[in-house]
Amino acid sequence: MDERRLEMLREFDRRGSVTATAAALHVTPTAVSQQLHLLEREARATLLRRVGRGIELTDAGHELAAASVHLAAAREQLQARWDRYRGQxxxxxxxxxxxxxxxxxxxxxxxxxxxxxxxxxxxxxxxxxxxxxxxxxxxxxxxxxxxxxxxxxxxxxxxxxxxxxxxxxRERLAVAVAPGHRLADRHRVRPVTLARESWIGVPADWPFDRLLTQWFGAAGLTPHVVQRFEDLRMQEALVAAGHGIALLPRDSADDRGGQRLRLLDTIDGEPTRxxxxxxxxxxxxxxxxxxxxxxxxxxxxx
CATH class of the missing domain: 3.40.190.10 (Periplasmic binding protein-like II)
Structure with a gap:
């Protein structure tokens, strides 16, 4: 079977439409359709079926797409070994x-x-x-x-x-508070100590949000999140200004040696990413x- 057609099949399996596949491979939708139908002949199996005005893969199509991933990887492994031998x-x-x-x-x-x-x-x-x-x-x-x-x-x-x-x-998370916060002199805190605090969080169900929810949930509590941002630097800025506290990555937070933020370890659980x-x-x-x-x-x- 032709490797270029198998690559088209894999892309179609990933993207789900002829148009998206054509865009990814920088060819026309007509070319994608033609090559997939030629691959059907080579495979001697029905790989495609019509659904409304479009097409989708049959079980055989999905199976061939999955199997061809190993072929592509083997080809790259061969090339990689040869490149290393030649120092290239x-x-x-x-x-x-x-x-x-x-x-x-x-x-x-x-x-x-x-x-x-x-x-x-x-x-x-x-x-x-x-x-x-x-x-x-x-x-x-x-x-x-x-x-x-x-x-x-x-x-x-x-x-x-x-x-x-x-x-x-793996990176542990810490509770970030402003230097003037009532808990700033603590080294470690537990959920019950933070039950009444306002949290500056990330969008719901993002990794840090799940970690915060799990940590509080283990203590039978729910954190009070008042603001949510995708950018952790926004969280840091609001915490530093005293508008709430946040769960931040200990090794990545810009605490400036404790002058901007105080990072407190967690008790009753270690939120880690x-x-x-x-x-x-x-x-x-x-x-x-x-x-x-x-x-x-x-x-x-x-």
């Missing part, structure tokens, strides 16, 4: 990272890569909901994601075996992507 690990890697991880890791990552000018790293900052990680893995070579420790991977049961998930580091890299297996197999991922592993290990 080079190319462009597109990295998507949420803001606090970007601030913490990207400067050092770029510094590590200055000695490898043959590798071009293009970074985009994206703070997306966990449900979107799979879609972004189609657009980027590496997606840096985070989730509450204990939660299943957001792509673990999605799309068969179409993802590689690489754990990088898992930071991990999500990749498509065929992209993970590329030598240049593996090289960047190795740098990420090393710098997050310290």
């Amino acid at each position: 690990v080079a190319g462009t890697v597109r990295l998507a990272v949420f803001p606090t991880a970007g601030q913490r890791f990207v400067p050092t990552l770029l510094s590590r890569l200055t000695g490898q000018p043959q590798i071009e790293l293009i970074v985009s900052d994206l703070d997306v909901h966990s449900d979107d990680y799979a879609a972004y893995a189609d657009r980027f070579d590496i997606v840096i994601a985070h989730r509450p420790v204990g939660d299943p991977s957001p792509v673990g049961a999605h799309d068969g075996d179409s993802f590689t998930v690489v754990p990088l580091v 898992q930071i991990e890299a999500i990749l498509r297996p065929d992209r993970a197999a590329r030598a240049v992507v593996a090289e960047v991922l190795d740098h990420l592993r090393l710098l997050t290990a310290h």
Whole structure:
């Protein structure tokens, strides 16, 4: 079976329409339809069925798309091994990272890569909901994601075996208060102590919101969230101004040595997030992507 047609089949399986597949592959919708029908002949099976004015994959189509992922990964592994043998690990890697991880890791990552000018790293900052990680893995070579420790991977049961998930580091969260807050001199706090506090949170059901809800829920309480922001810097600014408290990543918060914020450890639970890299297996197999991922592993290990 033709590899280019199998790639079209995988894209169609991911995107669900001929038009979206054509846009992703920079071809016409007519070309996509023609190539998928030719693949049906090669496979000697019905891969497509008409639904209204469109088409969708049959069970056989889904099965072939899933199986072809391994073929694409094997091809990239072969190329990667040959590139390493020839000493030619080079190319462009597109990295998507949420803001606090970007601030913490990207400067050092770029510094590590200055000695490898043959590798071009293009970074985009994206703070997306966990449900979107799979879609972004189609657009980027590496997606840096985070989730509450204990939660299943957001792509673990999605799309068969179409993802590689690489754990990088765990980061504890702390309760951030202003230096003038009544609890600023405490080292640790528990939910019952904070029952009457106003919280500056993130959008509902985002990782930090789930961690806060779980921590309070274990004590039979519900946090009083008065403001919600996607940008943690907005949370920091409001907390520093005395408008509430927040649950922030201990290693990433801009506390300025306690002069701007006081970070208090938690009792009766340790809200912690898992930071991990999500990749498509065929992209993970590329030598240049593996090289960047190795740098990420090393710098997050310290």
